[in-house]
Amino acid sequence: MPHSPPAVCLLSGGLDSATTLAIAREQGFAVHALSIRYGQRHAVELQAAQRVAQALGAQAHLVSELDLRAFGGSALTADIDVPKDRDEQAMAAGIPVTYVPARNTVFLSLALAWAETLGAQDLFIGVNAVDYSGYPDCRPEFIRAFETMAGLATKAGVEGAPLRVHTPLIDLSKADIIRRGTALGVDYGLTVSCYDPDAEGRPCGHCDSCQLRARGFAEAGLPDPALQQ
């Protein structure tokens, strides 16, 4: 069996990160999946992350604890209502209140810390600049800047080993992501996308994330297995 280089993949338990993990595996990496318990209201996604990591053959899965609620400022972690039933225009109009401050910066930094101890030069993150819903830290220029910074931050960088941040979904539509993942055997029934699920983890169907997901499955011409359970 050929040697599989280690990689760290951020895994939220949602559709995008599950697809990203499957792509990292397809590319031959020994995937170390990292989830963050950051005080999110939708902690049910961490259970989804565990199921996904196991189903897709991650070599390891770590849940890192970090309380972002102390900083306030987001409907995902603070006591602000998650917006419902917004149309595409409203979603595109600006940064939504569900934005978590500096989230991808913080999460990629934690991934970098683990990568450094593993000796991994590869990080995977399922950001997407097409259906990105207005988050500044999902844009390609942010990712490139993080990569540059990370190369200067670490032992590996100092010793001349580049650090790569892979964003295999960045130019894909939600429908493309679903088609790609389906071809790789991802069971989307294991994933949770909703920002505001009920206590049993059932999606609300009305938040931005539920709407983007429903539109993606519709455009891909596929049923959403998470709605058929």
Place this chain on the structure above:
Amino acid sequence: MPHSPPAVCLLSGGLDSATTLAIAREQGFAVHALSIRYGQRHAVELQAAQRVAQALGAQAHLVSELDLRAFGGSALTADIDVPKDRDEQAMAAGIPVTYVPARNTVFLSLALAWAETLGAQDLFIGVNAVDYSGYPDCRPEFIRAFETMAGLATKAGVEGAPLRVHTPLIDLSKADIIRRGTALGVDYGLTVSCYDPDAEGRPCGHCDSCQLRARGFAEAGLPDPALQQ
């Protein structure tokens, strides 16, 4: 009273970060001090941080919880002996085992998250490239790359407000830092620098950090008030 813009200052409870906080205050910022409980063996430094924040007039002090021990890889958080009685040559020879993977990246990212919710454009960190003991994430090129990345990561960046990472100690020797802080009224008796203090918080006197501190006070021609208690 003139308006004081908010700034976030990373505060470990050590000599450097205490001096940095004093400088930020002198520059007119309303300082929000951020300490991280990251599983360090020298948790006594967090008590020092609280004393320092209060003594130097920080507007707020937040301790953020983050368990870096899960990632392993450092004598500060894992079960590896802290090196003692190394000479300057040994300290300069490479990255020490007390290095915490991606620490400044992670800490600055958390500072950025708080800054974003505060509407602050200024971060302060007491890194030092002179006596930096071999840490890659204490170098000016790392700081500039972080600043660039942060400007692309945040709402403020998207809306055209630059983010500044202030490193007022970066070119100072330890003796210069001590002179500067003493002139600003910093009580170094409140600070803890040791990597391996005893249960009462008394410094070991032999780790790299204790040695650098002792040399700094000697060169500045000042007594270390922490040793006189």
